[in-house]
Amino acid sequence: QVQLVESGGGLVQAGGSLRLSCAVTGRTFTSVSMGWFRQATGKEREFVAVISWTRDIAVYANSAKGRFTISRDNAKSTAYLQMNSLKPEDTAVYYCATSPRSSGLAYESAYDSWGQGTQVTVSS
Numbered sequence: 001q002v003q004l005v006e007s008g009g010g011l012v013q014a015g016g017s018l019r020l021s022c023a024v025t026g027r028t029f030t031s032v033s034m035g036w037f038r039q040a041t042g043k044e045r046e047f048v049a050v051i052s053w054t055r056d057i058a059v060y061a062n063s064a065k066g067r068f069t070i071s072r073d074n075a076k077s078t079a080y081l082q083m084n085s086l087k088p089e090d091t092a093v094y095y096c097a098t099s100p101r102s103s104g105l106a107y108e109s110a111y112d113s114w115g116q117g118t119q120v121t122v123s124s
Contacts, residue, residue, distance in 0.1 A: 002026040002113040006096050009118030012086055016122070020081040022096030022115055027077075033099045034072055034079035035111055038092035038120075045095070049081060050105040059105065063089075086122045093117040 008020040022034065035050040049060045049070040058070050069082040079096060097111035104110050 002098065004096050004098065004113055004115035006094065006115040006118040009094060009120045011121045011123065014086060014088055014122055014124050016086050017082070017084045018086065018120060020083070020094055020096075020118060020120075022079045022081075024077045024079070024098060027098060027113070029072075029077035030074050031100065033102060033105055034070070035097045035099060035105055036070060036079075036081045036094060037097065037108065038090075038094045039117075040089075040092040043092075045108060047106040047108075048094070050099075051079065052102045052105065054102045057102075061106075083120070086120075088122045088124045091120060091122050093119050 003025045005023045033052040036048040037045050039045040047061050048064050051058045051070045051072050067085045072079045095117045096115045098113045099111045101110050
C-alpha cells in the first residue's frame with residue numbers, strides 16, 4: 001500500500017521560510033515523479049512544482065519560480081519543497097503526490113497517489 005506523509009507545515013510570517021517533506025512508502029521511489037500541489041480555502045487545487053524521476057528535472061508554477069525549490073533524496077524516499085520569501089497568498093494546504101510519468105505533470109490527473117496535506121499559513 002502506497003503511503004505519502006507530508007510534514008513541515010506551520011505558521012510563518014511573510015518573508016519567512018518553510019521546508020515541506022513528503023515521505024513515500026510502498027512504492028519504488030526512484031520510479032516516480034514527485035509533485036507538490038496546494039489548495040487555498042475556496043479555491044481549486046493548483047500545481048506548485050514537480051521533480052521527475054528521469055534526470056531529476058524540476059518544473060515550477062510561475063507563482064513558485066525563484067522562491068521555491070523542489071528536491072528529492074532517493075535514499076530516504078523523500079521529496080522536499082523549500083519555500084522562501086513566503087507571501088500571505090501562499091497560504092494553503094500543500095499536498096505531495098506521485099506519478100509514474102515524466103511529462104504532463106502539471107495536471108492532477110497525472111498523479112496516482114496523494115498525501116493527506118499539510119497546512120501552511122503565512123501571516124502579513
